[in-house]
Amino acid sequence: MNSLEFTIQQIINAVSLGSLYAMVAVGLSMVFGILKMTNFAHGDMMMTGSYATVLLSALGVPFPIAIVAGIAVSALTGILAERIAYRPVRGAPDVTLLLTSLALTYVLENLAILIFSGSPRSFPTPDWMNEVFAFSDGAITFTSVDIISSTSAILSLLGLGWFVSHTTTGLGMRAAAEDMAAAALVGLDINRLIVIAFAIASGFAGLAGMLWAAQSGIIEPDMGFSPLLKAFVAAIVGGFGSIAGAVLGGYLLGALEILIVGFGPTELSPYRDAIVFALLIVFLLFRPGGIMQANREVKL
Amino acid sequence: MNRILILAGLASLALCAWVLPLIVSDYVVRLLIMVCINIVLVGSMCLANGFTGVFSLGQVGFVAIGAYVSGILSLSLADKASYLPDLPMFLAHIEMATLPATLIAGLVCAAIAIVVGLPLMRLSGHHVSVATMGFMIIVNVVIINADSFTRGARTFTGVPTDMTLPWVVGWAVLAIFLLARLIYSPIGLALRSVREDVIAAQAVGLPVLGTRLLAFSFGAFLAGVGGSLYGHYLGSFSAQTFFFPLMVSLITMLVLGGMSSLSGVVTGVIVVTALSEMLRNLERGVHLGPVSIPPLFGASQVVLGLLFILVMIYRPRGLFEDREISSVFKRRKQRSNS
Amino acid sequence: MTDTPPLLTVRDLTVKYDAVVALDAISLGIRQGESVALIGANGAGKSTLLRTISGLIRPASGDISYNGQSIRQSSPQAILRGGIAHCPEGRRLFGALTVEENLRLGACTRDDAAAVRRDVERVEEMFPIIAERRKQAAGTLSGGEQQMVALARAMMSSPRLLMLDEPSLGVAPLVTKLIFAQLAEMKRSGTTILLVEQNVKLALALSDRAYVLRTGRIALEGEAHALADDPRVFHAYLGVNE
Numbered sequence: 001m002n003s004l005e006f007t008i009q010q011i012i013n014a015v016s017l018g019s020l021y022a023m024v025a026v027g028l029s030m031v032f033g034i035l036k037m038t039n040f041a042h043g044d045m046m047m048t049g050s051y052a053t054v055l056l057s058a059l060g061v062p063f064p065i066a067i068v069a070g071i072a073v074s075a076l077t078g079i080l081a082e083r084i085a086y087r088p089v090r091g092a093p094d095v096t097l098l099l100t101s102l103a104l105t106y107v108l109e110n111l112a113i114l115i116f117s118g119s120p121r122s123f124p125t126p127d128w129m130n131e132v133f134a135f136s137d138g139a140i141t142f143t144s145v146d147i148i149s150s151t152s153a154i155l156s157l158l159g160l161g162w163f164v165s166h167t168t169t170g171l172g173m174r175a176a177a178e179d180m181a182a183a184a185l186v187g188l189d190i191n192r193l194i195v196i197a198f199a200i201a202s203g204f205a206g207l208a209g210m211l212w213a214a215q216s217g218i219i220e221p222d223m224g225f226s227p228l229l230k231a232f233v234a235a236i237v238g239g240f241g242s243i244a245g246a247v248l249g250g251y252l253l254g255a256l257e258i259l260i261v262g263f264g265p266t267e268l269s270p271y272r273d274a275i276v277f278a279l280l281i282v283f284l285l286f287r288p289g290g291i292m293q294a295n296r297e298v299k300l
Numbered sequence: 301m302n303r304i305l306i307l308a309g310l311a312s313l314a315l316c317a318w319v320l321p322l323i324v325s326d327y328v329v330r331l332l333i334m335v336c337i338n339i340v341l342v343g344s345m346c347l348a349n350g351f352t353g354v355f356s357l358g359q360v361g362f363v364a365i366g367a368y369v370s371g372i373l374s375l376s377l378a379d380k381a382s383y384l385p386d387l388p389m390f391l392a393h394i395e396m397a398t399l400p401a402t403l404i405a406g407l408v409c410a411a412i413a414i415v416v417g418l419p420l421m422r423l424s425g426h427h428v429s430v431a432t433m434g435f436m437i438i439v440n441v442v443i444i445n446a447d448s449f450t451r452g453a454r455t456f457t458g459v460p461t462d463m464t465l466p467w468v469v470g471w472a473v474l475a476i477f478l479l480a481r482l483i484y485s486p487i488g489l490a491l492r493s494v495r496e497d498v499i500a501a502q503a504v505g506l507p508v509l510g511t512r513l514l515a516f517s518f519g520a521f522l523a524g525v526g527g528s529l530y531g532h533y534l535g536s537f538s539a540q541t542f543f544f545p546l547m548v549s550l551i552t553m554l555v556l557g558g559m560s561s562l563s564g565v566v567t568g569v570i571v572v573t574a575l576s577e578m579l580r581n582l583e584r585g586v587h588l589g590p591v592s593i594p595p596l597f598g599a600s601q602v603v604l605g606l607l608f609i610l611v612m613i614y615r616p617r618g619l620f621e622d623r624e625i626s627s628v629f630k631r632r633k634q635r636s637n638s
Numbered sequence: 639m640t641d642t643p644p645l646l647t648v649r650d651l652t653v654k655y656d657a658v659v660a661l662d663a664i665s666l667g668i669r670q671g672e673s674v675a676l677i678g679a680n681g682a683g684k685s686t687l688l689r690t691i692s693g694l695i696r697p698a699s700g701d702i703s704y705n706g707q708s709i710r711q712s713s714p715q716a717i718l719r720g721g722i723a724h725c726p727e728g729r730r731l732f733g734a735l736t737v738e739e740n741l742r743l744g745a746c747t748r749d750d751a752a753a754v755r756r757d758v759e760r761v762e763e764m765f766p767i768i769a770e771r772r773k774q775a776a777g778t779l780s781g782g783e784q785q786m787v788a789l790a791r792a793m794m795s796s797p798r799l800l801m802l803d804e805p806s807l808g809v810a811p812l813v814t815k816l817i818f819a820q821l822a823e824m825k826r827s828g829t830t831i832l833l834v835e836q837n838v839k840l841a842l843a844l845s846d847r848a849y850v851l852r853t854g855r856i857a858l859e860g861e862a863h864a865l866a867d868d869p870r871v872f873h874a875y876l877g878v879n880e
Contacts, residue, residue, distance in 0.1 A: 038426055088613040095355045098429055099555055100612040102357075106548045107605035113598035168746050171739050175732040181694055182730035187718035187747035187795060225544065229437060232430045240426060274441040277434030281419050284427055 005139035010262040016146045016215075018254025019153030022247045023208035024231035025238070026160060027201030029246035032235070033177030034197055035090065037097040041081055041104040042231070043224025045202040046209025047112060049074030050123065050219045053210060057124045067210055074206025077108075078198040087191075105225075112221035120220040123213040149211040156207065157247055160200070164243060173197055177241060226273075233280045239290025248291065310473065317469040329465055331577060336468035337529045338569040340475045342553045343562070344522035347479060347515050350495075350559035350622075354421060354428050354512055357547060358435035362409045362520045364542035365439060366527025368450055370405035371459040374398055374532070379458035386448030398462055402528040409524030413517035421512040436547065443539040450539070457536035468529060475522055480562055482518065491515055492560075545601075549576070552608045558618025567619060575607070576600050643706070645670045645830055646691070646722075646799060651700035653683075653690050660686040662854040663700065668799070673831040675841040675862065678851035679875050684834040685727050687851075688801050691832075692724040693717045704799075719747050723797035727804045727834075729788040733777025737768060737787050740776050744794030754794070761790035764820050782813030789817060793824075800824070801832045806840060818844055838875070842866045850874045 024042070031039045053070030057063055085104045089096050129148065134141045164170035176183040176193050184190055205224070212227060213219045231246075234253045238245025257276065261269045268275065321329045341363060348356045373396040375383070380392055396404075416435055423431055443450045450456055482488055490511045493501045502508055531537060553572040557564025579600030611618070644667035653661040661683045668674050676684045689695045691702055693714040702710050709717050718724075731740055741761070745754045762769040765786040771779060776787055785805055792800060802821070806814040814837075821844055825831055835841035842848055842862040850858035850871055857874045858865065865871050 032426070036426065038429060085609050085613075089616070092612075092616055094426060096612055096616040098355070099551065100609055102548060102551065103605050103608035103612065106545075107602055107609070110598040110601035110605065114596055114602060117597070168742065171735060171743055172746060174735060175743055178732050178734055179730055182726060182732065183743075184694060184714040185692060185718070185724050185726055185730070186743050186791060187715045188743065189713075189715050222544075229430075229433070233434075236427050236430060270445045271441055274438040277431075277438050280434055281416075281423075281431050284423050284431055285419050288423065288427065 005136045006262075009140045009142075010258050012140070012142050012146060013262070014255040014258040015150050015251070016142075016254075017257060018251035019150045020208050020212055020227065020250075021230050021234045021253050022157060022250025023153050023204045023211075024227050025234035025246035025250045026157065026243050027204045028228075028231055028235045029238070029241055029243055030173070030177075030197050030201045033241035033243075034173065034180070034194055035086070035097065036094060037086065037101065038094070038232075040098065040101040040228070041085075041108060042101075042201065042205055043228025044105050044108040045074045045078050045205035046212065046224040046227065047219070047221060048077040048108070049206030050209045050213045050223065051112065051116060053213075054121055054123060054219060063124065063126050070210060071203050071206040074209065075199040075203040078202025078205075079195055081202075082195060082198040109221045109225075116221070118221055120218040123217055123219050125214045125217060129214055145211065145214045149215070152207065152211070156204065160204075160243065163200075169193065169196060229273075230276070233276055236280065237283060237290055242290070245290055313469060313473065314466065317466040321465050331573065333463055333465055333468050333533060335569055335573050336465075336472040337463075337526055337533060338550070338553060338573060339472040339566060340468075340522055340526035340529060341550055342565050342569050343472075343475045343479050344519045344526060345550060345554050346559055346562065346565045347482070347522070348519035349554065350561075354423075354432075354516070356420075356432040356516070356519075357429050357551075358420075358432035358439075359519065359523050360542050360547040360550065361436040361439035362413065362523035363527035363530065363546070364436075364443060364539065365409050365412065366402075366405040366524030367531030367537060367542065368443060368456065368527075369408050369524070370398070370401040370528030371456055371531045371537075372449060373401040373404060374460055375458050376460075383451060383456075383458055384448065388448075391449075398460065398528075398532055402525055402532075405528040406521040406524040409527075410517045410521040413520030414513060417513045417516040417520075421509055421516055436543070440539050440543060453539060455536050455538045459531050459535050459537075461532060461535040463529060463533040468533075471525065471529060475525070476562055476566070479522075483562070487511070487514065495560075548608075549604070552604055555608065555616075555618055556611055558620035558622065560622035561618065561620035561624055563624045564618050564620035572604065576604055579603055644668055645672075645705060646832075647701075647703045648687070648691070649701045649703070651687070651690065651702065652698045653686055653695060654698045660854055661690070661697075664851075664854070664856055666849055666856065666859070668830060668832055670798075671825075671828055671830055672847065673825045673833065673845045675845035675848040676832065676834045676851060677836075677838050677841055677848055677871070677875075678857070681853070682851040683854045684851055685803055688724055688726075688803050688832070688834060691717075691801065692722060715747065718795055718797075721795075721798035722801065723792040723795045723799070724801045725788050725792035725803065725805065727807065729781075729784045731776040731779075731784055731788055731791070733775065735776060736773055737776055737779070738772045740787055740791050741768075741794050744791035747795055753796070757794055757796060761793055764823075765790060765816075781808040782810050785809045785813065785817060789820075797829070799830045799832065801834075803834045804836060805833075806835060806837050814840070838871065839866070 024046070027045075028039060028042050031037055031042070049070040052073035053066045056066040056069055061069070081104055085100055086097070089100050125145070129143070129145050131144045132141055133143070164174055172183060172188040172193050173196070175186070176188060176190060180190065208227065209224065212223065230253060231250070234249035235246045236249070237252060238247070238249030253276065257272055260272050260275060320332070344362075345356075345359045348354070348359060372384070372387070372391060373394060375395070377393070377395050380387060420428065420432055420435065444453045446452070483491070490501070490506050493504075493506055494508050494511050498508055527542070534541070549572070553568040554565065555568070556572060557566070557568030583596050583599050646668045648664055648666045651661055651664045652659065664683075664687065676687065678684055686695065690697055693709070693712055693716070697710060701708055704717075704720060704722060709720065712720070732743065735743070741758055745757065748754055767783055768787060768790055771783060776784065779787065789802070789805065805817055809817070818840055821831060825844070831844070833841055833845060842865060845862040847860065848862050848865050849856050850865070852874045858868070858870055
């Protein structure tokens, strides 16, 4: 096997995986930035949108439209979650916020089991998304889903970057994340900012969920759990609350996992998740504020 | 006077534990056993979460370790040979009774807690819950991959199902007794000071890390014990038995009663266990004469989750906050006197 | 002057933090075009009063009316739109945002782009350093520069009533002088000012009237020039009983 081609293949894999992590992590970081909430229900936004897409395409809606509608459903779920569960506990201690989101994820996942049953369903990935491209006699292969996830992630993340640095609403979000009271004093509508933040964060999760489902071919009620945990790691490593940090953390994590699976000894591969979390704990000891040092915590 | 009352209470509890199984149905007995095991488990979380200020989501990892350690130790030699042929020699020839296996499971958990607590208990703020949850994931991954010890992702089976009501009542009473001794002692005061204000506790010279580690590892001991009891109650289980859903249901019990109160722990366990049992019966489908409601899988969890959210909104510190039943009585007396 | 109805009236305002009473049935009024100082020791409740007027804190009882309408239930945004701007203690700039972006957020309630641009030019004229630092992150500025930006940000909403909380705190004397000179200029051009300031001399020099707050109550009130010579003002500061 040619090692250069192998490396290129692994880089493609890392970018594809990192893109998914980054898209979930930005949402976690946006919400954390403003509300200081560790949002465990964020992963379920991946699930609600994907189920909506499956349902709509089963009803005969063309796939691209079903995807867009699915993302809208994710965003809507996020807005409803904020309205119904999070707004009443806003300003409560961290633990209360965290537990509320934990309870909400339990409700949403079991609601999905109640409505759609717990068994996996196939995701109607169209053939053009599963098209395989092979180079160098199959040493480098990727599918259209890989290309689509990476490009849509990069484009949408660039779009988000432009939004938070050029629009008044985006600047307002960063302002509110830094100092909620001062943001209220300059006349920003905090409720509106929070709703928009949830809509964007959940929309990104929805998009990530579609791409995740397109790659794995199935959806299930707890499909958001594992990527959510990875996204937490990405967001924390990047500096929880920093959007750029979350993107960086996402791609770093993608690279790390591919490094373990692709280049590490084969016995290590199944321990990938354990290694990631062990490294997170070690990382937090030395840099509790993340790479970007977005917020410093009390150190013991 | 007080002591006599407590002794009388304990004696009647013991009598109930012996006699009840003869009177009531098996179903009720199994429910009561579950309540007692949950008291041990939620009690262990109460110590780590309610009294240190470090909210750990990783407790279920210790429950898993406890169940597997005790399971491996108490599996019969024949079962070991057929289910776990690759077990190392020193384990392959051990067949322990439940009690020593349970104690060893607790001690193993306490030892692991000291090792993982050294980094974990140093963390604070928003990230510690994710990091402790990471511990649960690590345990889960290791159990699934440590094939020769755990049968991997397959069901671990053959654990002697010898949990009787007197047994678990004994453990629940012992757990509450130990927790009460610890929480309402000078060490408990230190724990609460660390919870209220880390910097102030440091300023008066309290060893924050040491205090947290003590609570964490004692909590882990109880979680391991509870895990062992749970394993011996179920008889067979898998890595997924001790994962996210168990964590959420234990936390629901913890927050409903109030995570800084032992009375709250007991109340939370009883209410949630009873409620989820009732809901589970409804879930199987109800036939009321001509009307029949089809089975609704997941409905009981949805209701419990909603209850959890309502508690967070209206009573975030639980039903008992940080009071105990006895102090509630005391306050009432004072009020009627004044 | 005395016949004009007050622009802002605070009536029997009580504010509590849990069980602690921060303001105890305070009443005061500010007329259009007037400059009023609030002075008093730390913890007297000055900042609490400003935060309550701008809607960040809800009062336990009492009322605040502005322009004849009660604003006690209004959101901070509505209050700002009504024309009350609050330049908070400690400046509270958005440190990760540039000076320009901070000013832009200061004007976020307005949609008359041309007028906003004129106002940016105006504050840049008042404080030329703002134009120099335009693209710089606000957090990297010195204390004095930050205070000027904070004042400019508050002015970007083009307020009728400007409330300032400790504008001289942590600011070099020379910059303080510049800031107060500009405040005097604004006052001349008709802006109503409510000023909280530790530096009594500075505060009374700028103001027409002043209230002396002490542990949540008004201990003293009067014309600024009269209070400047009143020994009781200093007693109120030191917490000595008269």
